[in-house]
Amino acid sequence: MARIRKEEKREAPALSTSSLPDIIFMLLFFFMAVTTMKEVTFKVMVKPPEATEIQKLENKSLIRYIYVGKPTKDYQKTFGSETRIQLGDAFADVNELEDYVVRERSAMKEEDQNVMTISIKADKDTRMGVISDIKQALRRAYALKLSYSAVQRTSY
Numbered sequence: 001m002a003r004i005r006k007e008e009k010r011e012a013p014a015l016s017t018s019s020l021p022d023i024i025f026m027l028l029f030f031f032m033a034v035t036t037m038k039e040v041t042f043k044v045m046v047k048p049p050e051a052t053e054i055q056k057l058e059n060k061s062l063i064r065y066i067y068v069g070k071p072t073k074d075y076q077k078t079f080g081s082e083t084r085i086q087l088g089d090a091f092a093d094v095n096e097l098e099d100y101v102v103r104e105r106s107a108m109k110e111e112d113q114n115v116m117t118i119s120i121k122a123d124k125d126t127r128m129g130v131i132s133d134i135k136q137a138l139r140r141a142y143a144l145k146l147s148y149s150a151v152q153r154t155s156y
Contacts, residue, residue: 102141
């Protein structure tokens with residue numbers, strides 16, 4: 001019969017740290033893959049309009065954004081408080097939209113160029129004349145897939 005020894009003191013085995021760097025690198029790669037970086041520094045204030053029938057856009061890599069609104073407090077001294085257009089990280093005029101679309105389209109893969117979508121993120125108080133001017137410039141650049149950003153209306 002086996003003897004059970006309870007009287008002896010046993011030491012806990014040493015903790016192996018050989019796999020610790022592997023675990024740290026796995027966590028690092030996970031957070032690098034999951035985290036998204038902020039793409040644009042907003043220079044205009046955009047409070048999107050509310051809508052009842054909205055759809056989420058599928059492939060965000062095919063979307064290019066145009067921000068329309070009044071400049072933020074930091075930029076109002078320099079650019080005034082009138083409605084401005086922001087392309088990327090810079091202010092632009094309507095006549096610069098065609099060059100922007102051509103530049104963005106040429107930076108895309110050839111098979112994705114025809115499905116590029118322009119999304120207008122405009123403040124809800126933006127005048128329709130500015131939006132019409134933007135739409136005309138986009139037509140001249142053959143950017144015919146257009147979407148408007150909105151938030152879901154909570155009450156009807």
